[in-house]
Amino acid sequence: MEPSTDIGKLLRYALRMEETGRDFFRENSKKFSHGGVVEILERLASEEEKHIEFIKELIVGLERGQDFSTKEDLGTGPGSFFSQRADSEKLDQTALESMIPACTVLRMAYLIERDFVDFYQKLAQRAKGKLKKALLMLSRWEREHEKFIKGYHDRLLDQYVHMPWGG
Numbered sequence: 001m002e003p004s005t006d007i008g009k010l011l012r013y014a015l016r017m018e019e020t021g022r023d024f025f026r027e028n029s030k031k032f033s034h035g036g037v038v039e040i041l042e043r044l045a046s047e048e049e050k051h052i053e054f055i056k057e058l059i060v061g062l063e064r065g066q067d068f069s070t071k072e073d074l075g076t077g078p079g080s081f082f083s084q085r086a087d088s089e090k091l092d093q094t095a096l097e098s099m100i101p102a103c104t105v106l107r108m109a110y111l112i113e114r115d116f117v118d119f120y121q122k123l124a125q126r127a128k129g130k131l132k133k134a135l136l137m138l139s140r141w142e143r144e145h146e147k148f149i150k151g152y153h154d155r156l157l158d159q160y161v162h163m164p165w166g167g
Contacts, residue, residue: 022048037102099160106153116142
């Protein structure tokens with residue numbers, strides 16, 4: 001099997017993973033009435049949409065034998081999610097919601113992003129040149145999402161376990 005064929009299959013698999021992640025975030029954002037969790041999930045769905053478009057470009061480039069894009073930034077990362085103040089306010093709003101479902105969904109979101117990090121790093125090990133660079137970039141973007149979600153989840157869970165009334 002040619003390396004490009006193998007990479008092409010893996011990129012199509014990555015595309016499907018990103019679509020599944022986007023759908024998970026969209027569907028779960030509808031389960032909450034307000035607060036930070038809704039905004040986080042909607043933003044993550046939007047970020048995954050950017051990743052989907054980027055991967056589609058990689059697939060087309062691979063199929064045409066073209067050089068790959070190495071966009072340095074698609075507007076991803078924790079800085080584009082919220083300012084510090086907005087992040088804090090959203091955590092306070094979430095305390096008004098049922099916190100157990102919010103923590104559970106955020107945990108799943110974290111695991112999805114963590115899996116993406118590992119997947120893109122392994123895929124990059126099979127690639128060369130600009131494609132490798134693009135895959136490592138995707139891994140870095142997912143790592144930023146992972147860290148942001150984990151921090152938010154951990155703060156929310158800590159707030160929940162310290163509530164005298166149980167959330």
